[in-house]
Amino acid sequence: MASPEVDTVKPSKSSEGAQAVKVDTGEEWRRLSPIAIAYFTLRSIKNMAQGAIYAVPAIAVTANITDNIQSPNTLLSIAAILIIFFSSGVVSFFMYRFRVSNQHVEIHSGVFSRSYTNLPFWRIQNVKIELPFYYRPFGFALVILDTAGSAGEEAKIVAVPLVYAHALRKQVLAEHQEHGHQERETSANVNDSGHVNIRAHANNSSQACVEGDPSKRYSETNEDGETILNRRSITDIVIHGITNNRVWILLGAAAPFYDNAFGYLSEWLAEKGLQLNQLVGEQTIAWWQFGLYAFVMLMMAMAVVALISIGGALFTFYDYTLSRQDDRYIRRSGLLNKQEVSMRASRIQVISAKQDWLDRILKRVNLYFEQNASIGHSTNELMSPNRLIVPSVTEDEADELSQEVMPESKIRRSDYQSISKRYILHWVIAGLSIPFVVGAGFGIYIEHLDITAGVTFVSVLLLGVIALRWWRWGVASDDKYIYVRRGRIGVDYLCFEPYKVQQVVVKQSVFMKRRKLATVQFVLASGAISVPFLPEDYANELANNVLFEVESKRKSWM
Amino acid sequence: MTLGTENETFSNAQLNAITTNENTSASDIPQLYQLNLEAISPRYRVINISLAFCSAFVLIMVASALRYQSFFVLPDPLVIAYPFIVMGICVLGCLWTTYHFFADPLIKYALREQDLSLQSGLVFRSLSCQPILRVQHVELKRGPIARLAGLASLQVFSAGGATHTFEIPGIEVEVAERLRQFILNHKDVSAK
Numbered sequence: 001m002a003s004p005e006v007d008t009v010k011p012s013k014s015s016e017g018a019q020a021v022k023v024d025t026g027e028e029w030r031r032l033s034p035i036a037i038a039y040f041t042l043r044s045i046k047n048m049a050q051g052a053i054y055a056v057p058a059i060a061v062t063a064n065i066t067d068n069i070q071s072p073n074t075l076l077s078i079a080a081i082l083i084i085f086f087s088s089g090v091v092s093f094f095m096y097r098f099r100v101s102n103q104h105v106e107i108h109s110g111v112f113s114r115s116y117t118n119l120p121f122w123r124i125q126n127v128k129i130e131l132p133f134y135y136r137p138f139g140f141a142l143v144i145l146d147t148a149g150s151a152g153e154e155a156k157i158v159a160v161p162l163v164y165a166h167a168l169r170k171q172v173l174a175e176h177q178e179h180g181h182q183e184r185e186t187s188a189n190v191n192d193s194g195h196v197n198i199r200a201h202a203n204n205s206s207q208a209c210v211e212g213d214p215s216k217r218y219s220e221t222n223e224d225g226e227t228i229l230n231r232r233s234i235t236d237i238v239i240h241g242i243t244n245n246r247v248w249i250l251l252g253a254a255a256p257f258y259d260n261a262f263g264y265l266s267e268w269l270a271e272k273g274l275q276l277n278q279l280v281g282e283q284t285i286a287w288w289q290f291g292l293y294a295f296v297m298l299m300m301a302m303a304v305v306a307l308i309s310i311g312g313a314l315f316t317f318y319d320y321t322l323s324r325q326d327d328r329y330i331r332r333s334g335l336l337n338k339q340e341v342s343m344r345a346s347r348i349q350v351i352s353a354k355q356d357w358l359d360r361i362l363k364r365v366n367l368y369f370e371q372n373a374s375i376g377h378s379t380n381e382l383m384s385p386n387r388l389i390v391p392s393v394t395e396d397e398a399d400e401l402s403q404e405v406m407p408e409s410k411i412r413r414s415d416y417q418s419i420s421k422r423y424i425l426h427w428v429i430a431g432l433s434i435p436f437v438v439g440a441g442f443g444i445y446i447e448h449l450d451i452t453a454g455v456t457f458v459s460v461l462l463l464g465v466i467a468l469r470w471w472r473w474g475v476a477s478d479d480k481y482i483y484v485r486r487g488r489i490g491v492d493y494l495c496f497e498p499y500k501v502q503q504v505v506v507k508q509s510v511f512m513k514r515r516k517l518a519t520v521q522f523v524l525a526s527g528a529i530s531v532p533f534l535p536e537d538y539a540n541e542l543a544n545n546v547l548f549e550v551e552s553k554r555k556s557w558m
Numbered sequence: 559m560t561l562g563t564e565n566e567t568f569s570n571a572q573l574n575a576i577t578t579n580e581n582t583s584a585s586d587i588p589q590l591y592q593l594n595l596e597a598i599s600p601r602y603r604v605i606n607i608s609l610a611f612c613s614a615f616v617l618i619m620v621a622s623a624l625r626y627q628s629f630f631v632l633p634d635p636l637v638i639a640y641p642f643i644v645m646g647i648c649v650l651g652c653l654w655t656t657y658h659f660f661a662d663p664l665i666k667y668a669l670r671e672q673d674l675s676l677q678s679g680l681v682f683r684s685l686s687c688q689p690i691l692r693v694q695h696v697e698l699k700r701g702p703i704a705r706l707a708g709l710a711s712l713q714v715f716s717a718g719g720a721t722h723t724f725e726i727p728g729i730e731v732e733v734a735e736r737l738r739q740f741i742l743n744h745k746d747v748s749a750k
Binding site for chain 1: 587588589590591672673679681682683684685686687688689691692716717718719721722724
């Protein structure tokens with residue numbers, strides 16, 4: 001069945017793409033490419049798997065009791081289920097129609113509950129193009145049309161040729177631009193090629209963005225006319241895999257195979273002459289031998305975990321690009337499924353630059369742009385639309401990127417106002433003292449001094465962590481931004497614009513008041529940021545200034 | 559809306575020092591500690607203390623009913639625990655009452671032209687300030703007991719999320735409604 005054809009005739013007014021793809025499908029309803037059947041089938045399997053996750057124990061028990069996993073009946077029923085899914089995919093495919101005409105996207109979909117979506121171009125906030133791995137060899141794409149920001153209100157055009165997807169996106173975004181900035185658009189020639197038009201826009205906004213820092217320019221653009229801000233090489237992603245625990249990306253997907261994998265692993269170890277059971281069960285070997293074995297095992301386990309983590313990082317971040325189109329930042333990455341997360345610059349509430357201890361050694365930074373936390377859920381940290389991550393950039397790149405988003409910001413600075421030492425005292429008294437006295441006293445009472453020693457050791461460790469936290473925590477501000485530094489062993493730097501604050505809280509206990517200390521908390525749409533045990537005057541001044549900024553600038557936080 | 563009329567409207571909830579969007583020097587920035595704080599209704603404390611008494615009483619009654627009923631025999635440990643349970647309930651009830659006795663009069667709020675503030679807490683004092691510009695919606699919450707006492711809570715929601723909902727508890731209904739109206743009429747909210 002015909003998917004929108006690639007039209008090589010002269011570009012009409014509505015198809016201002018360089019590839020000259022006709023976006024408008026006319027009055028006629030279109031059907032998707034047949035590859036969509038694969039998408040629908042997989043989607044219904046996925047939905048069922050998500051729904052049936054609670055039934056897994058029951059099914060497993062039944063399978064165990066009847067013990068007929070290998071029997072023809074089981075295979076038959078699995079085949080039947082697969083056929084049912086496939087036919088539901090086929091039916092969904094036939095029930096799905098769409099057309100793009102007259103600046104509207106219209107979609108008829110659904111089998112039992114039919115739904116009709118009509119989206120005018122100007123209501124579409126964002127167009128995402130995703131490439132599931134089974135689409136990629138055939139050059140198809142999944143187009144996701146985002147409306148006003150709520151996650152449930154997306155419309156999907158399930159399978160269209162990639163060129164068409166790009167052309168559609170270009171046109172929708174161009175329409176969006178025209179709608180939003182009609183007054184700004186003075187001489188841009190609409191009949192001109194879309195490339196030039198969009199690039200003119202990009203330059204406009206880049207001028208607005210990096211005003212005051214003209215030395216820095218990003219010259220590279222991609223085929224959509226977006227300015228490429230950052231790419232991550234495989235080396236970078238491997239570093240990211242080592243410094244960050246991305247184990248769960250792969251382990252989560254591999255969960256059903258754990259049992260088998262463990263079986264193979266112990267078989268393989270047994271072949272190599274290592275008997276796990278023997279090691280644990282019998283006291284035949286010397287303690288240092290056991291220690292050595294344990295050490296070797298630990299090292300091997302760490303190596304395996306690191307490898308899995310690198311795999312996970314590659315899986316999500318392969319071919320990472322961060323680009324900017326007008327006022328929008330877009331990140332694309334993924335090994336099998338290419339995914340896209342985009343964020344309006346004005347929606348970014350906080351930039352956070354996070355460095356773990358290993359990152360500090362390797363001088364790498366994970367940079368996050370965070371927006372409204374109430375949109376969507378925190379199901380998948382890396383793919384969530386609330387956070388845009390730039391993995392393992394160098395410190396200079398982190399500075400450059402944060403200045404791109406928040407011009408003239410300077411997150412690494414020396415004038416952080418540190419918090420009072422009473423923070424340590426507070427946590428020692430409020431948190432540590434009682435467990436320590438109880439634990440240590442109990443050890444002495446029952447005459448097991450090892451318990452006392454253990455409790456003391458843990459308490460000293462915790463004390464060290466508290467002291468580090470005190471040492472890291474600080475706040476600074478300049479004319480435009482507020483900076484917070486915090487962390488324990490690693491360091492996080494946060495930077496936000498005071499006018500985006502939603503609420504300000506100043507907290508003070510009776511004891512803090514006596515010492516003229518106060519905790520200040522800024523509530524942003526992306527979450528609350530607090531700095532404890534600041535000098536009272538400083539905290540009040542900060543709070544007053546921020547409130548004044550919010551109430552006098554009267555700028556939108558979105 | 560001019561300031562004068564608001565001042566008249568808010569004889570109860572006094573309108574505080576004004577924040578304007580004129581360019582002022584740093585020394586002119588309105589200060590939080592200069593707020594003219596207004597106490598909430600004294601009936602709020604009465605409600606809380608009587609609630610504490612009532613719930614302690616009900617819990618003790620339930621425990622006693624279980625202890626002295628004749629339908630089934632309680633296991634021995636429970637019978638032994640009974641006086642301790644009653645004592646525990648009494649102690650908790652007393653603590654609850656004492657806390658409200660001292661903490662509730664400290665709950666104070668203030669309204670400025672551009673923001674709402676609330677001070678609360680006995681040992682840990684907090685002063686939170688909610689710019690009206692950032693308000694997304696306002697709700698009046700009235701439970702059955704608060705309705706009897708003619709009180710209401712004013713909840714102000716911002717994009718900061720549910721955990722940071724700004725709430726002024728225990729104010730007279732008229733005041734709450736006037737506050738709500740003030741926020742709704744505020745040009746920053748009504749403009750949306």
